[in-house]
Amino acid sequence: MTDLIDEQRRNALGRQAARLVACIEKDLAAQQTVDVDITPAQKAVLIQLETTGNRITTLAQRLGTSKQAASKLVQEIENKGLVVRLPDPEDGRASVIQFTDKGRAIVDTTVSYFEELERQIAAEIGHEDLALVKAKLKRIADFLDPHGF
Amino acid sequence: MTDLIDEQRRNALGRQAARLVACIEKDLAAQQTVDVDITPAQKAVLIQLETTGNRITTLAQRLGTSKQAASKLVQEIENKGLVVRLPDPEDGRASVIQFTDKGRAIVDTTVSYFEELERQIAAEIGHEDLALVKAKLKRIADFLDPHGF
DNA sequence: CAAATATCAGCTCCACTGAAATAA
DNA sequence: CTTATTTCAGTGGAGCTGATATTT
Numbered sequence: 083m084t085d086l087i088d089e090q091r092r093n094a095l096g097r098q099a100a101r102l103v104a105c106i107e108k109d110l111a112a113q114q115t116v117d118v119d120i121t122p123a124q125k126a127v128l129i130q131l132e133t134t135g136n137r138i139t140t141l142a143q144r145l146g147t148s149k150q151a152a153s154k155l156v157q158e159i160e161n162k163g164l165v166v167r168l169p170d171p172e173d174g175r176a177s178v179i180q181f182t183d184k185g186r187a188i189v190d191t192t193v194s195y196f197e198e199l200e201r202q203i204a205a206e207i208g209h210e211d212l213a214l215v216k217a218k219l220k221r222i223a224d225f226l227d228p229h230g231f
Numbered sequence: 232m233t234d235l236i237d238e239q240r241r242n243a244l245g246r247q248a249a250r251l252v253a254c255i256e257k258d259l260a261a262q263q264t265v266d267v268d269i270t271p272a273q274k275a276v277l278i279q280l281e282t283t284g285n286r287i288t289t290l291a292q293r294l295g296t297s298k299q300a301a302s303k304l305v306q307e308i309e310n311k312g313l314v315v316r317l318p319d320p321e322d323g324r325a326s327v328i329q330f331t332d333k334g335r336a337i338v339d340t341t342v343s344y345f346e347e348l349e350r351q352i353a354a355e356i357g358h359e360d361l362a363l364v365k366a367k368l369k370r371i372a373d374f375l376d377p378h379g380f
Numbered sequence: 381c382a383a384a385t386a387t388c389a390g391c392t393c394c395a396c397t398g399a400a401a402t403a404a
Numbered sequence: 405c406t407t408a409t410t411t412c413a414g415t416g417g418a419g420c421t422g423a424t425a426t427t428t
Contacts, residue, residue: 304418
């Protein structure tokens, strides 16, 4: 007994993408509570942090928050031993956030999770379709958010 | 100067999907602040609410929260005139949440936004690829989250 | 009486902002 | 003086638990 506009809502690209993202977030949250207890905002920092290291300002930009909020989040995950703040050799005022081995292990775990997830999806819809969806989705994301990554 | 594992992280399906969702949420948030001020959690209720009406329990299940939390959010958007609670004719204990005209207008606006967004994406990558991505993404979402909608 | 629906009250954590301090 | 970062204080969002009323 669904309405017509409900069908329209259900079929929207954004809704299905959000569903996928929600599933992934649920999975990752379940995984990480076993390992280290991380809040969603803290996880967002780990997602944006590159293994080559980034400054607070860069992270704040990518997270879309203030530098204060980013700084606080970094401090929290530093207390948990996931990252360290090292002085930036190029700028004495700045510091560079780097993964610790423990933090890096979480990244590796996440990458492994994504690999396994994509294996399952490939088994369901085929490697070709998965590759196609990935490519097109990346193009759409680049189109809508040229400055993101 | 990106690391190899960073490339892997960047290319993950989940990451690109999350990027897309983030863009959409940003757009919708900007739209809605012009109209009515809605918090993300309140918006989530409007997203899950069907035009044919739902009970608190149903909304709580879909939102993945407690009935108390769902009830509170419904009360908040009821105070803003977006929904009403009507007695369920089939069960005197229950009530059915329905959109008001004002709430329904927000849904219509969101649907229009998605239509326009997909028009733009289609212009960028073509109607066929968009349709393909939508279909495959829906299949992936159904696979990972059989009970969702 | 037992089960289901919903609400109220009190509490906690999370995330963010603005202002101000420090250092280069 | 400007820039990068950090700390402090305060705010509001969002969720939970426990208790209660009501209906089936």
